[in-house]
Amino acid sequence: MKEFLRTKGFKMTPQRELIFRSFFELGEHVSVDELYDKVRDLDQSIGYSTVWRNLKLICKVGLAEEVNLGDGITRYDRVTKVPHGHLFCLSCKKLEEFPVEQLVGILAQTAGDRDFSPEHFKIEIHGLCNDCQNKAIDENNNGADDE
Template identity: 40%
Template sequence: MNQTKRKVKEQFHLFLSNKGLKGTLQRSLILDAFLDLDRSTHIDELYLILRGKHPNIGHATVYRALRLFASAGIAREINLGDGLTRYGVAGGRRHDYLVCNDCGTVTEFENGSIERYQAEVARSMGFTVQSLKIELRGVCNRCMAQAGRHS
């Protein structure tokens, strides 16, 4: 277990005791799987990974755990409008997404200058900005390379 992971787990335990909630085997397993994956994912992916090792883990528990991680500031909800709620590890405040239309991978990045400019445009329309999301869809370099190989 690396340093970052240990720190996150500490943070989570602190959150639990502050709220009078309890640490359980399931939550620990789900948090491990989530952190080990180290990329944004949707719940069924985690669920399948976990079922491989622990067949008795429940669907609803994974949903509940991820929502809990989000409210603890460990995970960030990502909603790309495809009907699935994804979660990413909440380091920093990235809200710019590159979504590959081929493989579905979601890459996150942050670009402060665009956001500042965009927010200013909104203000000029009399709009008070609270949050911002930029979503770029296309083809990632990996899929592009594969497509090249086929032709």
């Protein structure tokens, strides 16, 4: 990793090492705050802006990309081989993935037909995950019938 960064003109530091490692240990779709919390557990002295800047760096060197679900929080998604879409639970904010090869094919064609040069496809399903659907049902059974 040190070599990889050096070839791109960046230096390695203990903070960066820790931040990169933590990022890849956390799952997908990490927010700055989540990463900052994790990093802070390991080194109290690392600043928020350092975490933020390194997350940006991870994107710049092509290892992750920003995901914006419209809830005001930018998440950072590891770049993986396989393109995927997101199932975003509006209630608990959990994010699941699903494969989208077929869809991306259709979208690429759509773009081509319109002389639009696609850089990135975004396919999301917003709704309620199974857990939150069940919770909603429970609440209806137990709660008062207000509103």
